[in-house]
Amino acid sequence: MATLRINILSNYAGQIWMAAMGVLFLPQYIHILGMEAFGLVGLMLSFQAILQLFDFGVGSATNRELSRRVHDPALADGTRDLVRTSEIIIWLLVVAAALLIWIFSGLMADHWLHLRSIGHGDASRDVAIMGIAAALYWPSTFYANCLSGLERQPALNLINVLFTTLRYAGVLPVLLWVSPSIETFLWWYAAVGAGQSVATAIVVWRALPKGTRFALWCVEELHGGRHFAGGLFGVGILALGVSQVDRLILASLRPLEDLGQYTLALSVASGLGRMVQPMFNALYPRFSRLVARHDMTTLRELYHLSSQYLAVVIASVATVLIVFAHGVLLLWTGDAMIANKVALPLSMLVAGYALNGLMNIPYAMQLAHGWTRLAMGLNAASLLLGIPLCIWAVQHYGITGATLPWLFANLASIAIGVPLMHRRLLRGEMTVWYLRDNLPPILAALAVALVLDGLLPPIARTVPGLFLLGFISAATLAFSALASPGMRKAMSMRLARHMSA
Numbered sequence: 001m002a003t004l005r006i007n008i009l010s011n012y013a014g015q016i017w018m019a020a021m022g023v024l025f026l027p028q029y030i031h032i033l034g035m036e037a038f039g040l041v042g043l044m045l046s047f048q049a050i051l052q053l054f055d056f057g058v059g060s061a062t063n064r065e066l067s068r069r070v071h072d073p074a075l076a077d078g079t080r081d082l083v084r085t086s087e088i089i090i091w092l093l094v095v096a097a098a099l100l101i102w103i104f105s106g107l108m109a110d111h112w113l114h115l116r117s118i119g120h121g122d123a124s125r126d127v128a129i130m131g132i133a134a135a136l137y138w139p140s141t142f143y144a145n146c147l148s149g150l151e152r153q154p155a156l157n158l159i160n161v162l163f164t165t166l167r168y169a170g171v172l173p174v175l176l177w178v179s180p181s182i183e184t185f186l187w188w189y190a191a192v193g194a195g196q197s198v199a200t201a202i203v204v205w206r207a208l209p210k211g212t213r214f215a216l217w218c219v220e221e222l223h224g225g226r227h228f229a230g231g232l233f234g235v236g237i238l239a240l241g242v243s244q245v246d247r248l249i250l251a252s253l254r255p256l257e258d259l260g261q262y263t264l265a266l267s268v269a270s271g272l273g274r275m276v277q278p279m280f281n282a283l284y285p286r287f288s289r290l291v292a293r294h295d296m297t298t299l300r301e302l303y304h305l306s307s308q309y310l311a312v313v314i315a316s317v318a319t320v321l322i323v324f325a326h327g328v329l330l331l332w333t334g335d336a337m338i339a340n341k342v343a344l345p346l347s348m349l350v351a352g353y354a355l356n357g358l359m360n361i362p363y364a365m366q367l368a369h370g371w372t373r374l375a376m377g378l379n380a381a382s383l384l385l386g387i388p389l390c391i392w393a394v395q396h397y398g399i400t401g402a403t404l405p406w407l408f409a410n411l412a413s414i415a416i417g418v419p420l421m422h423r424r425l426l427r428g429e430m431t432v433w434y435l436r437d438n439l440p441p442i443l444a445a446l447a448v449a450l451v452l453d454g455l456l457p458p459i460a461r462t463v464p465g466l467f468l469l470g471f472i473s474a475a476t477l478a479f480s481a482l483a484s485p486g487m488r489k490a491m492s493m494r495l496a497r498h499m500s501a
Contacts, residue, residue, distance in 0.1 A: 007153040011278025014157030019271045021168035026267055027333050029185070030260070032175050037182040039256040040123075042247060042263030044130040044186065062086050062142070064367070066149030067285030068292050076209040083146060083208060084215035087201065090142045094135045101131025122183075129186040137193030143200035148281045152207050159203060163196040245383070246402040249390050254398060262399045265342045268321065268328070269349035275313050276357035279306060280364055287368035299365075300426060307361045307437040308486035315445035316477035318354035322347045323449040324472065327459025331469060334461050341399075348403035355410035358438060362421050369425060378417050382409035436485060444483035448476045 030038050065082060069075045109123035140163075147156040171188045178184055247266075250259050283306050290299040321328060325346045329339035366374060386405030393401025422430035452472050459465045481487040 007151055007282040008278055010154040010157045011281055012275075014160050015274040015278050017161045018164045019274050021164050022267055022271065023332065025168040025172065026264070028172060029175075030264070030333075032180050033182055033185065035260040036256045037185075037260075038263060039251075039258075039260035040126055040130070040182055041185070042259050042266070044134060044189070063145040063149035063285065064288050064370075066146060067151070067288045073209060077211040077213060077215075078218075080208055080211045080215035081218040083204065085217050087139070087142065088217060090139050094138055097138070098131050098135035101135075102128045105131065126182055126186060129183060129190065133186050133190035133193055136190050136197060139197040140193065140200045143197065143204045146204045147200070147207065149285050150204075150207050151282075151285055152203075153278075153282060155203050155207065156200070159196065159200050163192055163199070166195070167192045245386055245390050245405060246394075249387075249394050250399065250402050253391070253394050258399050261338065261342055262345065262402060264333075264338065265346040265349055265399070268332070268346055269353050272314065272317055272321070272350060272353040272357060275317055276310065276360050279310050279313075280360045283361065284364040284367060287364050291368045300429065303361060303365060303426060304429070304432060304437055305486050307358075307433060308441070308484045310361060311358065311438045312441045312477070312480045312484050312487055314354050314357045315442040316473070316480045318350050318357075319442075319445040319449040320469075320473050320476055321350040323446075323453050324459060324469070325350070327465070328469065331459055331461050331465055345399050345403050348400070348407050352403065352407040352410045355407075355414050359410070359413050359417065362418055362433075365425055366421060371424070374417060374420055378413055379409075382412060440483040440485070441480040441487075445476045445480040448479045452476075 029041065033041075062082060066079065069079045069082075105128035106124040108127050109120050144156055144160075147153065167189060170192065171185055174184055174188050175181075247259065247262065250262055283302070286302070287299065290296075290302070326339050326343040329342055329346065330336060333339065363375060366372070382405070386409060389408070390402060390405045393404045395401075418433065419430055422428075422433070449472070452475065456468060456472070459469055481491070
């Protein structure tokens with residue numbers, strides 16, 4: 001458990017640093033580039049998310065296989081062959097993806113984007129560079145999966161912190177001293193992405209168990225996990241549609257400036273995902289190992305304890321962002337007009353991300369058992385219903401309407417997906433998951449946030465306003481933690497040890 005604790009803490013340290021980089025520098029990008037060009041940045045992030053899922057499940061399947069093989073020296077050669085074969089596939093896909101986006105960049109600029117101040121020729125060039133930038137970053141996510149499966153999260157987070165700092169802070173001098181253009185921004189992003197992919201690859205190969213020969217191309221190593229990888233690919237494609245349909249429809253129906261505002265809201269809301277990912281990255285390989293050992297008692301205990309800890313993190317962050325959305329945006333951007341436009345979409349996006357975050361532990365449990373059909377079915381239904389809903393909602397309500405498919409899809413996952421999962425896995429534990437693991441910290445955090453909203457003055461863009469937000473966040477976290485049985489027990493044990501010492 002010590003290794004698991006270190007992995008989780010290092011993951012949180014890395015994610016907090018990366019979130020801080022976004023908080024510090026995104027408003028600067030908007031100021032330098034303008035909101036329409038910032039909309040192109042949001043489009044590039046969508047390309048990046050799309051490409052990461054077109055590894056056909058190879059990355060996640062490799063993660064699972066490494067977590068099951070790494071402690072068996074007899075499998076060292078096969079493990080290295082698995083990574084070699086997988087990375088060759090990934091790099092071939094990188095070349096294909098960059099070429100494909102380059103070829104169709106003109107069509108996308110001419111017939112998809114609603115441009116105002118950016119010329120179509122410039123937009124076509126920028127879309128092509130986006131493809132290169134997103135493609136060069138893509139392999140780093142495969143190697144991150146490998147390090148996660150090897151339970152080397154501290155090394156992974158050190159790399160992420162280094163290159164996130166280069167990506168966010170390093171581009172400012174380039175924009176200020178070379179050229180304040182979106183083209184310059186995208187080329188810098190491409191260079192940093194390539195560096196991150198190469199650096200992560202080097203660390204992976206040094207972390208793999210030593211073999212008796214050079215690693216070889218061996219497609220047979222992929223056969224054992226091909227059905228699981230295929231299921232993950234299906235889940236990923238459908239999840240991609242659910243998570244990206246709002247941005248793609250906004251880009252096609254509304255001015256690019258609206259996509260820029262929506263990207264700003266997403267940048268804040270997706271920070272909640274950064275609070276969830278450390279737990280998932282550490283727990284998924286550990287769940288896989290416990291399933292392989294048939295240690296169901298430890299698996300059940302870890303499932304509930306991790307659900308409670310994650311619920312505290314999600315509840316304390318999400319309720320503050322939902323209730324104080326306008327104040328947070330004003331404090332961050334200093335622009336009252338942006339805060340007025342983006343506050344409601346931000347609250348709705350955060351609610352969706354919070355529900356999605358709560359599903360991460362059950363989803364890790366499903367993947368550890370090699371079960372992908374439930375997630376695939378839920379995502380398929382959400383996408384089928386979400387596309388027409390999103391088109392109608394964007395036409396009538398703009399960026400606020402774009403949030404509805406994401407919110408409703410995650411509501412369905414909580415209300416339908418959890419009961420269906422517990423009919424097959426961890427039977428009899430569903431009520432505990434709802435009523436003990438999640439509900440108490442959520443209700444406590446929401447009650448505290450609403451009471452403080454009624455008692456305290458609005459958050460201003462001042463130093464006292466920053467301290468006020470800090471006080472609200474600390475109070476919400478404290479009461480949410482006290483409402484969680486697992487957190488109360490952990491705090492009581494730590495206090496008892498401290499007093500006895």
